[in-house]
Amino acid sequence: MYIKIKNNHIEFIKSANPYLIFATIFAFVIGLYYSLFQSPPDYIQGDSMRIMYIHVPSAWFALMTYSILAGSCVLWFITRNPLFNVVARSIAQVGMVFTLMSLITGSIWGKPTWGVWWVWDARLTSMLILFFLYIAYIFLWQAISNKELASKISAALAIIGFINIPVIKFSVDWWNTLHQPASISKLSAPSIDVSMLIPLFIMTAACFLFLVTVSLIRFRLVLIENKMLRTSSL
Amino acid sequence: MSSLVKSRLIKFLLSLIIVSIAVLIIIFNLRDNIIYFYGPTELLKNSDKQGQIMRLGGLVSVDSFQNETDSVFYFSITDGKNEIDVKYEGILPNLFAEDKGVVVEGVYMNDGRFIANKVLAKHDENYMPPEVIETLKKSGKWQGE
Numbered sequence: 310m311y312i313k314i315k316n317n318h319i320e321f322i323k324s325a326n327p328y329l330i331f332a333t334i335f336a337f338v339i340g341l342y343y344s345l346f347q348s349p350p351d352y353i354q355g356d357s358m359r360i361m362y363i364h365v366p367s368a369w370f371a372l373m374t375y376s377i378l379a380g381s382c383v384l385w386f387i388t389r390n391p392l393f394n395v396v397a398r399s400i401a402q403v404g405m406v407f408t409l410m411s412l413i414t415g416s417i418w419g420k421p422t423w424g425v426w427w428v429w430d431a432r433l434t435s436m437l438i439l440f441f442l443y444i445a446y447i448f449l450w451q452a453i454s455n456k457e458l459a460s461k462i463s464a465a466l467a468i469i470g471f472i473n474i475p476v477i478k479f480s481v482d483w484w485n486t487l488h489q490p491a492s493i494s495k496l497s498a499p500s501i502d503v504s505m506l507i508p509l510f511i512m513t514a515a516c517f518l519f520l521v522t523v524s525l526i527r528f529r530l531v532l533i534e535n536k537m538l539r540t541s542s543l
Numbered sequence: 544m545s546s547l548v549k550s551r552l553i554k555f556l557l558s559l560i561i562v563s564i565a566v567l568i569i570i571f572n573l574r575d576n577i578i579y580f581y582g583p584t585e586l587l588k589n590s591d592k593q594g595q596i597m598r599l600g601g602l603v604s605v606d607s608f609q610n611e612t613d614s615v616f617y618f619s620i621t622d623g624k625n626e627i628d629v630k631y632e633g634i635l636p637n638l639f640a641e642d643k644g645v646v647v648e649g650v651y652m653n654d655g656r657f658i659a660n661k662v663l664a665k666h667d668e669n670y671m672p673p674e675v676i677e678t679l680k681k682s683g684k685w686q687g688e
Contacts, residue, residue: 349672424636430579485578492668501670
């Protein structure tokens with residue numbers, strides 16, 4: 310179970326970086342072109358539904374990133390392999406950005422559609438809690454100077470906070486919410502037309518590339534940070 | 544797997560079970576406070592809700608919409624089984640229409656009517672281009688609202 314990060318791994322990640330940045334920008338350009346020009350407007354919402362192309366992938370990756378974060382914290386708790394701690398700290402910031410993106414874009418969409426920027430329904434509130442969980446995780450690790458203790462406390466918070474993930478996912482099914490239920494992951498056929506699924510999937514790929522690129526840059530930074538902490542504590 | 548890892552794993556699984564039971568209890572008991580709105584049937588069943596400020600949601604009944612003046616509107620909200628009449632004074636959101644989802648906030652009166660002071664349009668999970676809707680309606684395959 311003990312996986313060690315070797316220097317040639319880091320060199321490989323470093324050399325892949327420019328390609329990943331290029332691929333991310335390329336995917337976003339294509340995705341935005343399809344989202345804004347190559348897809349029809351919605352039959353009720355008109356053009357404002359185009360916000361969905363960034364809102365939905367952001368929300369998906371906000372949840373997925375948190376799941377990876379909590380998963381690596383569990384593995385770190387059990388095995389105490391520092392690699393999992395590094396992974397968790399690498400992806401937390403990107404996850405926070407995705408959550409913030411989905412909150413802001415959702416708010417912009419909510420005003421013309423619902424008539425309000427924000428409501429305290431179960432979906433929106435649980436998503437805001439997710440944002441605070443990310444902040445708390447990042448802040449706790451930075452605020453506690455004993456890094457062994459900091460890792461333990463922040464990992465415990467991340468694991469307990471995982472309860473929020475199924476709550477967000479199923480909030481629209483369990484409770485009456487203003488937010489509409491899932492369109493893509495429901496068991497019957499998706500209720501989004503194919504012409505609208507194409508830009509959505511390109512934007513999802515773009516967001517995924519963004520997640521990978523930024524996380525790998527963060528990964529190298531966290532390793533450097535660890536090295537500095539070790540030398541300063543000697 | 545070393546014994547240390549094993550003991551941590553057991554501790555972790557035990558705390559996981561305890562925490563999830565606690566959360567299930569909380570969620571189950573908070574159900575009434577978490578829901579954003581009541582449906583007409585739920586509201587009619589609980590007559591003790593009369594005279595209280597709350598939210599009511601459902602579809603705007605077909606042919607129920609009337610406007611007294613430019614800013615006073617009457618319509619009913621249905622869930623397919625029951626209907627509640629709503630009076631609203633104010634500006635309606637753009638997506639407000641008959642047979643579409645809506646959530647209203649206001650007072651459920653003792654006579655069973657609902658006086659709303661806020662109307663929110665609720666969007667469903669369907670995303671379609673206008674041409675597709677036309678084709679579906681022509682072929683009679685459109686099952687949406």
